[in-house]
Amino acid sequence: MRALIQRVSEASVTVDGEIIGETGPGLLILICAMQGDSEAQADHLAAKISKLRIFKDEAGKMNRSVLDTGGSALIVSQFTLAADTRRGNRPGFSTAAAPAEGERLYEYFAGRLAGLGVKTATGKFGADMKVRLLNDGPVTIWMDTEDA
Structure with a gap:
């Protein structure tokens, strides 16, 4: 699985003019299941992200x-x-998981992150979404379970 993690002050996702998910201070996680991914990759990624030390401590350090x-x-x-x-010049997307499997793993990942104690909200798989965010830092981190 691949994820782009952004530390945000706030973020929201809108579909058809309606906000369907939002967060205050925390993370915006853009996620993609790749061909061959399974629950194991989603579990690993959720655990890693939940513990990723990218928020400031009392001394101002990301800890x-x-x-x-x-x-x-x-x-x-x-x-x-x-x-x-x-x-x-035209990107190809053939390495992404098939839509049904991508949606299943997306929902599994969201459930797994919530199960680890992180309050979560989601967008709508396959929808035309408008994402607003206020990046904090900015802090943006790329993760790929293939590299882990």
Whole structure:
């Protein structure tokens, strides 16, 4: 699985003019299931993100996790994280999981992160979403379970 994690002051996702998910201080997680991914990758990623120390401590150092701060997470599916730009100018997405499997793993990941104690909200898989965020830092981190 691939994820782009952003530390945010706030974030929201809108579908058809209606806010369907939002978070205050915490994380915006853009996530993509790749071909061959399973619950094991989702479990690993959720555990890692829940403990990722990217929030400031009392000394101003990035030393606290979303769990430590009591923050929340907005999780948005984004198959374009699978973009292959090696050939030509039009990205290919053939390495992304098939839509049904991608949706299943997206929902599994969100449930797993919530099960670890992180308050979560989600977007709508496959929808045309508008995402607003106020990046804090900015802090943006790329994670790929293939590299872990």
